[in-house]
Amino acid sequence: MRGEIDTLWGQLQQALSELDHVVVYVGANGSEQAIAHAAKLPASKVTFVGCTCGLPYKESMVRSAGLASARRVVCECGGHRTMGRIFTRFMETGELLPSS
Ligand SMILES: [Zn+2]
Numbered sequence: 001m002r003g004e005i006d007t008l009w010g011q012l013q014q015a016l017s018e019l020d021h022v023v024v025y026v027g028a029n030g031s032e033q034a035i036a037h038a039a040k041l042p043a044s045k046v047t048f049v050g051c052t053c054g055l056p057y058k059e060s061m062v063r064s065a066g067l068a069s070a071r072r073v074v075c076e077c078g079g080h081r082t083m084g085r086i087f088t089r090f091m092e093t094g095e096l097l098p099s100s
Helices: 002-018 032-038 055-064 080-093
Strands: 022-025 046-050 071-074
Touching: 002 032, 022 032, 022 080, 032 046, 032 055, 046 055, 046 080
Parallel strands: 022 046, 046 071
Antiparallel strands: none
């Protein structure tokens, strides 16, 4: 599993400069790598989605990656419903999130 994820990150990284925006789910554990990869993009191109469990720790990771100004979306634990909603909205409208 870990190896597969590394491979996917490698592929994503090559495409990163061509991406308009990335949505990163921040779970309670194991999000350090995702955040580190996201940090290769400007904060304006990054949205973090996560539940409030361990929020101070998540915030400190985001801040130390230099992404303090990235957009945050608070979601339910696990994030499946919210990530699904973001995906569906994007497929239907081309909009990532409701503008605010
Ligand atoms: Zn939670």
